Amino acid sequence: MVDQIIEYIRNNKQRFIDELIEFLKIPSLSAQSRHKADCERAADFVRKQFSQLGLDAQLHPTAGNPIVTARHTSPENKTTVLIYGHYDVQPPEPLDLWTSPPFEPRIEGDNIIARGATDDKGQLFTHIKAVEAHLKTNARLPVNLIFVIEGEEEVAGVHVSEFIRTHRDDLKCDVAVVSDSSQYAPNMPALCYGLRGICAQEIRVQGPKQDLHSGSFGGAVANPVNVLCQMIAQLKDESGKIRIPGFYDDVLPLEQWEREAFAALPWDDEAFRQSLGVKALHGEETYTSIERKWARPTLDVNGIFGGYNGEGAKTIIPAWGGAKITMRLVPNQNPQTISRLFRDFIRKITPPTVEVSFIDHSSCGPVIVKRSAPFVAEALESLRRGFGAEPVFIREGGSIPIVLTIQQELNVHALLLGFGLPDDNAHGPNEKLSLTDFERGIRTSATFFHLCAQK
Amino acid sequence: MVDQIIEYIRNNKQRFIDELIEFLKIPSLSAQSRHKADCERAADFVRKQFSQLGLDAQLHPTAGNPIVTARHTSPENKTTVLIYGHYDVQPPEPLDLWTSPPFEPRIEGDNIIARGATDDKGQLFTHIKAVEAHLKTNARLPVNLIFVIEGEEEVAGVHVSEFIRTHRDDLKCDVAVVSDSSQYAPNMPALCYGLRGICAQEIRVQGPKQDLHSGSFGGAVANPVNVLCQMIAQLKDESGKIRIPGFYDDVLPLEQWEREAFAALPWDDEAFRQSLGVKALHGEETYTSIERKWARPTLDVNGIFGGYNGEGAKTIIPAWGGAKITMRLVPNQNPQTISRLFRDFIRKITPPTVEVSFIDHSSCGPVIVKRSAPFVAEALESLRRGFGAEPVFIREGGSIPIVLTIQQELNVHALLLGFGLPDDNAHGPNEKLSLTDFERGIRTSATFFHLCAQK
Known part of the structure; x- marks a missing residue:
């Protein structure tokens, strides 16, 4: 029966590509309000795909772009799978770096080149076409399915989280699948079982009520930017270890099997160094680059500002200085706890000469899915069969808030099944998707x- | 004879004020090219003032605004005094903070309110009117005089320095006077005998070749802004002492009499703290606020920048970060030496993960005039008689490059005889000059x- 399905997919591949091309032609940029109608058009395109397959498809308006849901339920199915995806895309600019227009999809060799090819239209399309393959060869689906396809992923829209929270009962499922990531390397499919969380803080150090003449006043008053630098310098030691008391208390240590699995992956520090253009790599001692990126918490200044930044010199003591700082968190760190520890430490090291204030930016918890979790074995076996290659079980250093939302609100594991490639240029020019990987x-x-269904 | 002169000044005060008003009406803003003709008009006004007194007055065109010189020489005079001043003014903006238009001088009580009233039209006018008083009561001047009045002081123009350098022989004199500063306090006239110098450096710390995703890469690569902060933090200890090796080697220590003289001045740390709006004062231990401001070297970040500074969060590792740093220098520190020590130290503390580069901004040496220097006693006695109050011998924390140029190029001491008041709002709105002080x-x-002449 699966053989028939595989054959159906092979036989219909060209039509699938043609339909994907129609989808990719819609400039559904969520970041730009002038493309609101295009987003609605993309949502409707997705809805129609589901309707044509006989699924119960609906458009749910939000204050932003609509959410599409589709549902297939059959009394004989024991398992319900929820699939998340997004139809919105990143702005294509700068256009001059594209070899062809971003919304005129082009096939070049094995790749389809267009904005959204891998992120996320092409990837979410794989699940729609898998549904079709089942229905057209077998007239039924072996599992119940719920699709949640949103249109504000690229702008960190809150509406899908709200939607999941308020539709918790409707979305009850046994496992969730998110295909918005990538293989580890070509022909090395991956199931991502860990994501870092994030805690973003902005601090502002206030000194004198206005900029002061550095000649007339310098030496007698603390410079808030010097103070800011001293404070930031105290947040990490030279090896990159974070010095906030309690920061590591909840960190789930890497297990031996994970360290061995990471070490077994193809990786070249020198090639990595060259790709970044840095003089040397850096990070916590006793951890490899992969471990540092995937499974260790970090603290980075994302931006710093204060005083004069124009041409030449301006001889002032600035009235204030500020910095945006994000900490990437690993299981089982809690963003609220980290925010509190961060602020407590900053307050503790603030000298009596200045005042410090804080702004909370986005935060999101880390995610981990154990190898023993339900449906992980099935996901790995599916990758093995689908790609004809041994899949790897990896983590990712970034944060995907929706994954945690699904896990927390629906109380299921979300499996990150990424079909793209690391060099697919998601968010960049000439975004692509391999037709073979599709x-x-x-x-x-x-x-x-x-x-x-076999489980 | 002096009594007659004093009487002439009193009798002609109103006319002097009327003429000053004409001078102040000219919007001679050197910073704005549309006021170039106004600057030339102001230069010509000054030239005419001298010509009317029979001095040999000349306009010297430069690539910027013209320099006015005037000369009075008599074979019987033993002493030649050079007087420096500037006819250009700061932009008056923000205009809404002025209670009357900045170029429509207004008398209010004892003050004349206008841009340039104290800085420097009113102050340079005192010397022109002193010349007139001598000539009109005595038909001669007791000293030879050379005036150098420039029009680019407010834009740090280089032409006057060039002019002095290239006219070294013509400008040969025994002492120079600069009236572009202020009394220590009302009725407390001052001769300023020390200025700090300056060494301005910009550093840039380069990390990856482009901004990186802080999730995907954070932990495995040094963040250049974190590194920049760590480097800046190492430049000073907690009490404000600079940690650059060799930095203090050439510092001329304060003498006991100076510390006593500073301590005898009226000063209130709490009032100072409140005026700045800081939570607490700060600076090198064992030095008073006045000593820190006037006679100790400093290091201040004037501006810092790197990464994202817009609204919200942007989760990047910035490609680079930079800072503008000025060090105020005291006698006998040399800006070139300090620049070298600064760079050597920065290079030494630069970690192997980043690259550092430098931009040199303005530098200028410190100035000190000993109490025993020629004409200091005469200057103090003149202040005593002119103000009817005991003058104080003070230093200033700022830098006035022309003073060092005069001292070095002409090999004379430049005496800073300031007639303004600390609250005259030079560079600010409602700039004023007390008519009594005038x-x-x-x-x-x-x-x-x-x-x-008596000397």
């Missing part, structure tokens, strides 16, 4: 539905 | 010419 992704998804 | 300044100048 087919492999459809196969993987179809196999996953099949295996979930 | 008259006292003319008396002081006239007395100084007289005493110099």
Whole structure:
């Protein structure tokens, strides 16, 4: 039966690509309000895809872009799979770096080049076509399915979280799948089982009530920018270890098998160094680059400002200085706890000469899915069959808030099944998707539905 | 004879004020090219003032605004006094903070309110009127005089320095006077005998070749802004002492009499703290606020920048960060030496993960005039007689490059005889000059010419 499905996918691949091209032609940029109608058009395109397959598809308006849901339920199915995706895309600028217009999809060799090809239209399309393959060969689906496809992922829109929270009962499922990431390397499919969280803080150090003449006053008054630098310098030691008391208390240490698995992955520090253009790599001692990126918490200044930044010199003691700081968190660190520890420490090291204030920016908890979690084995086996290659079980250094929302609100594990490639240029010019991987992704998804039903 | 001069000044005060008003009406803003003709008009006004008195007055065109010189020489005079001043003014903006238009001088009580009233039209006018008083009561001047009045002081123009350098022989004199500063306090006239120098450096710390995703890369690569902060933090200890090796080697320590003289001045740390709006004062231990401001070197970040400074958060590792730093220098520190020590230290503390580069901004050496220097006693006595109050011998924390140029190029001491008040709002809205101080300044100048001839 699966063989028939695989054959259906092979036989219909060109039509799938043609339909994806229609989808990719819609400039559904969520960041630009003039593309609001395009976003609605993309949502409707997705809705129609589901309707044509006989799924119960609906458009849910929000204060932002609509959310599309689709549902297939059958009394004989034991398992319900929720699939998340997004139809909105990043702005294509700068346009001059594209070799062809971003919304005129072009096939070049094995790749389809267009904005949204991998992030996330192409990837979410794999699941739709997996559904089709099942229905057209077997007239039924082996699992119940719920799709939640949103249109504000690229602008960190809050509406999908709200939607999940308020539709908790409707969205009840056994496992969730998110295909918005990538393989570890070509022909090395991956299931991502860990994401870092984030705690973003802005601090402002206020000195004199206005900028002062550095000649007339310098020496007699603390310079808030010097103070800011001294405070930031105290946040980390030279090896990159964070010095905020209690910061590491909740960190889930890497297990031996993880360290071995990471070490077994193909990785070249020198190539990595060169790709970044840095003189030397840096980070906590006794951890490898992969461990530092995926599984260790960080503290980075994202921006710093204060005083004069124009041409030449301006001889002032600035009235204030500020910095935006993000900490990436690993399981089981809690962003609220970290925010409190950060502020307590900053207050403690603030000298009596200045005043400090804070702004809270985005925060999101880390995610981890144990190897023993439900459906992980099925996901890995699906990747193995879909890609014809041994999948790896990896983590990611970035943060995907929706994953935690799904896990917390629906009380299920969300499996990150990424079909793209690390060099697909998501968010960049000439975004692409391998047509081979597109087919492999459809196969993987179809196999996953099949295996979930066997469980 | 001096009594007659004093009487002439008193009798002609109103006319002097009327002429000053004409001078103040000219919006001679050197910072704005649309006021170039106004600057030329102001230069010509000054030239005419001298010509009417029979001095040999000349306009010297430069690539910027013209320099006015005027000369009075008599074979029987032993002493030549050079007087420096500037006819250009600061932009008056923000205009809404002025109670009357900045170029429509207004008398209010004892003050004349206009841009340039104290800085420097009113103050340079005192010397012109002192010349007139001598000539009109005595038909001669007791000293030879050379005036150098420039029009680019407010824009740190280089032309006057060039002019002095290239006219070194013509400008040969025994002493120079600069009236572009202020009394220590009302009725407390001052001779300023020390200025701090300056060494302005910009550093840039380069990390990755472009901004990086702080999730995907954070932890494995040094953040250049964190590094910049760590480096800046190492430049000073907690009490404000600079940690650059060799930085203090050439510092001329304060002598006991100076510390006593400073301590005897009226000063209130709490009032000072409140005026700045800081939570607490700060600076090197074992030095008073006045000593820190006037006679100790400093290091201040004037501006810092790197990464994202817009609204909200942007989760990047910035490609680079930079800072503008000025060090105020005291006698006998040399800006070139300090620049070298600064760079050597920065290079030494630069970690191997980043690259550092430098931009040199303005530098200028410190100035000190010993109490025993020629004409200091005469200057103090002139202030005593001109103001009818005991003058104080003070230093200033700022830097006035022209003073060092005069001292070095002409090999004479430049005496800073300031007639303004600390709250005259030079560079600010509602700039003013006390008409009483204007008259006292003319008396002081006239007395100084007289005493110099007696010497």
